[in-house]
Amino acid sequence: MSVDAAIAALFREEWGQIVATLIRTTGDWDLAEDCAQDAFTRALQRWPADGIPPRPGAWLMTTARNQAIDRLRRAAVGAAKLRELAARHDAADAPSAAGEFGDDRLALIFTCCHPVLAFEARVALTLRTLTGLTTAELARAFLVSEDTMSKRLTRAKSRIRKAGVPFRVPPADERPDRLNSVLGVLYLLFNEGYAATGGEEPIRRGLSDEAIRLGRLLVRLLPAEPEAAGLLALMTLHDARRPARLDGRDLIPLEEQDRSRWQHDRIAEGVALLDGALRQGGAGPYRLQAAIAACHATAPSFEETSWIEIAALYGHLQRLVPSAIVRLNRAVAVGMLDPARGLSLLDALSPDLGSHHLLPAARADLLRRQGRAAEAATAYREALALAPSGPERRHLARRLAEISP
Numbered sequence: 001m002s003v004d005a006a007i008a009a010l011f012r013e014e015w016g017q018i019v020a021t022l023i024r025t026t027g028d029w030d031l032a033e034d035c036a037q038d039a040f041t042r043a044l045q046r047w048p049a050d051g052i053p054p055r056p057g058a059w060l061m062t063t064a065r066n067q068a069i070d071r072l073r074r075a076a077v078g079a080a081k082l083r084e085l086a087a088r089h090d091a092a093d094a095p096s097a098a099g100e101f102g103d104d105r106l107a108l109i110f111t112c113c114h115p116v117l118a119f120e121a122r123v124a125l126t127l128r129t130l131t132g133l134t135t136a137e138l139a140r141a142f143l144v145s146e147d148t149m150s151k152r153l154t155r156a157k158s159r160i161r162k163a164g165v166p167f168r169v170p171p172a173d174e175r176p177d178r179l180n181s182v183l184g185v186l187y188l189l190f191n192e193g194y195a196a197t198g199g200e201e202p203i204r205r206g207l208s209d210e211a212i213r214l215g216r217l218l219v220r221l222l223p224a225e226p227e228a229a230g231l232l233a234l235m236t237l238h239d240a241r242r243p244a245r246l247d248g249r250d251l252i253p254l255e256e257q258d259r260s261r262w263q264h265d266r267i268a269e270g271v272a273l274l275d276g277a278l279r280q281g282g283a284g285p286y287r288l289q290a291a292i293a294a295c296h297a298t299a300p301s302f303e304e305t306s307w308i309e310i311a312a313l314y315g316h317l318q319r320l321v322p323s324a325i326v327r328l329n330r331a332v333a334v335g336m337l338d339p340a341r342g343l344s345l346l347d348a349l350s351p352d353l354g355s356h357h358l359l360p361a362a363r364a365d366l367l368r369r370q371g372r373a374a375e376a377a378t379a380y381r382e383a384l385a386l387a388p389s390g391p392e393r394r395h396l397a398r399r400l401a402e403i404s405p
Contacts, residue, residue, distance in 0.1 A: 003047045006056070011040055012213070014057045016130040018064050020104035023111075023129075024167050026068055029157045033129070035071070039064035105130065106221045107168050109214070113181040116163045121156040122185050128153055131210050141192065141207055182218065183231050183286060186211045190235045194242065208242075211235060219273075226280040230287035233273035237293035240266035250398075251391040255302040267297045288317040307336040324352035328362060335366045342366050357386035361396060373403045 001009075015036060022032035039060045053059040112126040124142070127133050133141070139149040170178045193208030215232040222228050244261040245252055274290045283291070292313045299305040314330035328349055335342015346363050353359040364379035380400040387393045 003052060004044070006052055007040060007043050007047065010043075010056055010060065011132060014060055015040075015132040016105045016108065016217075017057075017103070018061050019129050019132075020108035021061065022064060022068055023108065024104050025065075026072070027167075029129070029160075031068060031071060035064040035067040036060075036132075038067045103221050105217060109182055109218065110169055110178055111160065111165060111167050113178065113185050114160065114163075114165045115178075115181060116159055116165055117156050119184070119188075121152055121159070122181065123188060124149060124152050125156045126185055126214075127189065127207075127210065130214060133210075179222075179225060179227070183227060186215055186218070187231060187235070187286075189214075190238075194238060208235070208239060212239060224280070226277040226282070227284040227286050229273050229277035229280075230284060230290050233270045233277060234286055234290035234293055236266055236273065237270035237290060237297045240264070240270060240297060246391075249391060249394075251395045253395065254296065259301070262297070267294075270294065271298065283316065285317060285321050288313055288320070292317075305336075307333050311337065324349055325358070328353060328358060332362050332366070335362075339366050339370050355386065357383045357388075357392070357396075360386065361392075364396075364399070368399065368403060377403055 018036045018039065019032045022035055023029055026032060042063055043056075043060060047053075108129055109126065112129060113122045117125065120142075124138055127138060127141075128135075135150050135153065136146050138153075139146040142149070144152075169175070190208045190211035193205050193211065196205040196207075212232070212235050215228070215235055218225075218228045219232050240263040241254075241257065243263065244257040244259070245254075270290070271294050274287065274294055277287050277290070292310055295306050295310050295313070311330060311333035314326060314333055318326050318330055328346065331342050331345035331349065333342075334345055343363065343366055346359060346366070349359055360379045360382040364376045364383060367373075367376035367379060377400060380396055380403075384393065384396050384400065387396055
C-alpha cells in the first residue's frame with residue numbers, strides 16, 4: 001500500500017478519535033479540528049521520506065496533541081489544559097470521557113447529537129467532527145452554500161459552549177432518549193446518500209457509507225443496545241441492494257431488479273445483525289424496519305415475497321410509529337395480497353398525504369396491477385404533478401408511458 005493510501009485509510013479510522021480526544025482535553029472544538037488536520041498534513045510531508053511509523057495512529061495523536069500544546073502556549077491561555085495535555089506522553093493511555101465504554105468518539109457522537117441543537121446542526125456537526133468532511137464537502141452534500149454550512153457549524157459549536165453541554169456519554173437514565181437522536185441522525189445520513197443517483201455529487205452518495213461506518217462504531221461501543229444493531233442491520237440490508245437499484249440515473253423498482261447483483265454477503269451480515277438484535281428481546285422501530293428489509297432481501301423473487309409477514313410487521317411498526325408514511329407502506333403491503341382492501345386503506349390516507357406524490361403513486365401501482373389502466377394513468381399523472389424532479393419523477397413517467405395508448 002502506498003503512503004498516500006495508508007494515510008487516507010488512517011484518516012477514515014483515526015480522525016474521529018483524535019478530534020474527540022482533543023475536544024475532551026482542550027474543550028476547544030476548532031483547535032481540535034485544526035490540530036488533527038495539521039497532524040495529517042505533517043504525515044503527508046514526512047512519511048514518504050521517513051517511512052510509516054510502527055504505530056501510525058499513536059504518531060498522529062501525539063503530533064496533534066503537541067500541536068495543541070504549542071498553540072495553547074503561544075496563546076498564553078488554558079494553563080490547566082496545557083498541563084493536562086503535557087502530562088500525556090501517549091494519548092492512547094488517556095482516560096476517556098466515555099467512561100465504561102472506553103472511547104472518546106462515543107462521547108463525541110452523543111455531544112454532537114444533543115437536543116440543544118437543531119436536527120440539521122446535529123447532522124452537520126456529527127459529519128464534520130467524526131468523519132472529517134470539509135465545510136465545502138458538507139455544503140455540496142446537503143445542497144446549501146458553503147457560507148450557510150459554515151454558519152451552521154459555527155452556531156452549533158457556540159450553542160454547545162453556551163449551553164454548557166458536557167462532553168460525555170449520558171448516564172443510563174438519560175441514554176434511551178439521547179440514543180434515539182443519535183440513531184435518527186445516522187439514518188438520515190444513510191438515506192441522504194442512498195437516495196443520491198449515479199450522476200450526483202460523489203460526496204453525497206458517500207454519506208450512506210459514512211452512516212454505516214458510524215453505525216458499526218456505535219454497535220461496537222454499545223453492544224447491549226439492540227436498536228443500534230437494528231439500525232446497522234437495516235442500513236446494511238438496504239445497501240446490499242444498491243448495485244441493482246439504479247440504471248444510470250434512473251431508479252429500478254424492486255420487482256425489476258436483477259437479484260444476482262445484490263451483495264448477498266452483505267445480506268447475510270444484515271440478517272445476522274438483526275437476529276442478534278432480536279434475541280435481546282422486544283422489537284423497536286429500527287429492528288422492525290430491518291425485519292421488513294430482510295423479508296425483501298431474502299425472498300428468492302419478487303413474486304415469492306412474504307407480503308403477509310411484511311404487512312404484519314408494518315402493523316407492529318404502525319403502533320410504535322403512527323406516521324402516515326408507515327400506514328401507506330402497510331396499505332401497499334396489504335394491497336399486494338388484496339388490492340381492493342389496499343386501495344381502501346390508501347383512500348383513508350388522503351387527509352394526511354393528499355399533497356404528497358407517494359399516495360397517488362401507490363394508488364397507481366395497485367391499479368396497474370389490477371389491469372385498471374385508465375384509472376392508473378390518471379393516478380400516475382396526479383403523482384407526476386406533485387413529484388419533485390429526479391429519478392422518482394422519471395420512474396413515474398416511464399410507468400405512465402407503459403400503460404398509455
